[in-house]
Amino acid sequence: MPLPYYVSPEQMMQDKAEYARKGIAKGKSIIAMEYAAGMLLVAENPSASLNKISEIYDRIAFAGAGKYSEFENLRKAGIRYADLKGYAYGREDVTAKSLANAYSQTIGNVFSEAMKPLEVEILVVEVAEEGLPNELYRIAFDGSIGDEKGFAAIGGQAEELRLYLKDKYEDGLDQAGALRLATRALEAATSAQVKPENLEVAILERGRTGRTFRRLSHEELQATLAGTE
C-alpha cells in the first residue's frame, strides 16, 4: 500500500479556505441593518420561494449566503435547536448568542474535520426589547464568529458593501430609510439597478410581542423604493 502524500496542516487549511471563499464569492450578497424600530434584512434573491432569510424564533432571524443546500440545513438545525430550547426552558431563554455559538461550533468542526468545508456565510440577528442593544453576529465558513454593530454584510460583494455602508450608515434610521440605504449599497456594489422583485426583505419589529419576524411584500418594497425618486 503506497503511503499517502504528506500535506502540512497549514497548506490543507489554506486550500480549504480558498475553496470555500471561491464558492461564496460566486453568490449574491445579504445586508443586515439596525434601524430605529427593529432590524432589517435585505438579500438579493431572484427566486420568490427559495429563501435566504428566515425566521428562527420570536426575536431571532437567520440569513445565509453561499450554497443553498448547505445553509438550508443550517437554518433548519437552528430552528430545531431554538424550539427545543424554548420548550424545555422558557421563550426568553432562547438567545442569538447561544445560537450563534452553536453555529460557529458546527461550521468550525466541519471546516477542520471534513474533506469539503461548508461554502456558507451566515448572519444571526436578534432584535432586543425596548431600550436594550440589538445583537448581530456574522459567522464565516471556517466557524469564526464576530459581532457587528449597526450593519453587517455577507456573500459575494460583502467587502464592497461594508466599505460603502461604513461611510453612509448612521444610527436611528427609519425603516424606509434603512431599506433605501441597503438597496443603494447593493446597487453600488454590483454597479447595476436593483429591482424590487429581485429583493428578499424581512424585518424584526421591536415593538411587537411574540413572533416579531415579518416579510415585506414586493408591493411594499415598490412603494418604499419609489419614494426615493
Added chain:
Amino acid sequence: MPSFFDPYDVGSSFFDLLRQNRPDLVPQAQLKLEGLPQAETRDLKETPHGTTILALKYRDGVVIAGDRQATEGFQISSRRIEKVFKADDHSAIAIAGVAGPCVEMAKLFEVELAHYEKLEGMPLSLEGKANKLSQMVKANLPMAMQGLVVIPIFVGYDPRRGEGKIFKYDLTGGRYEEIEYYATGSGGREARSAMKKLYRADMAEGDAIGVALEALIDAAEEDVGTGGPDFVRGVFPTIKLVVMAGLQDVPETRIRQACQAIVDLRASAQREAGADGETQARRIK
C-alpha cells in the same frame, strides 16, 4: 444530513423532534401506575379537572370559549385557570380534562404549528392542523386509560376557503367536524342544551358571544366542575374569535358587560315571577 429515506429524519414536526431528542419532555411519557399503592393511584386520578368548553359558528367565523375553574375532588383548585389557547394566527384550541396534561398539550401544539411554519416557509392547512392534533390526542391514549384524560376542541379559519370550522375529538384521537356548535367537559351537556335552544345560523358577533355566555352560565349552574362569572373577584370566562383577519381576544370588559346583562335579565325575570305571587314553576304550568 437528512435525505428522503432517512428513518431518523424528524421532518417538520416538533412533536417527532421532541420524541426523538428529548423523550423526557414529551407529555405523553407513560406513567407507571401499577407499582403504586392503591391510595396513591386514586390521588393521581383525582388531579384537577372538570370544565366546560364550547365553540359555535357565526356570521364572520367561530367563537370559542371556556370557563376558568379547576377542581380537585370536591375542592376548587384554581379560579382563574385558562382553558382556551391561541394555536396560531388563525386557529385556537380549548381543552377539557386533567389540567396539567391539558396545558402541556396546548403549549406543545402551538410550538408544533409555528415550528412547521418556520421550517416549511408556509403554515399548515386547517385540515393539516386538525389532523396533527388528532395524532397528539391519540398518543395520549395510554395516559387517558389511566385517568389523565385530555379532550380538545379545535377551531380555525380557513382563509383560502373563507370559512371557519369546528373540530371535536374523542379519547382515541377520532376527529369529527361540527357544522353549528359543540360543547364538552363536565358541563358540556348543559351547554349543548342551552345552545340547542339559542343557536341560530348567521348570528352577529354580539349575539354569538351572548349565546356562548348563556351556555357557560347554564353549565355553571348545573355542574359543580364549571365556574360561572365571578363579579367579586373579577374572573370571567375566556372568549376568542377566529375570523378572516385572524385570532382575536374578546376584551374582559366586554365579557363582563355581557355577563352582567345576562345575570340582570335572569334576576328581573325571577322578580317578575315573584311579584305575581306565583312561583316560576306555577307560571310555567
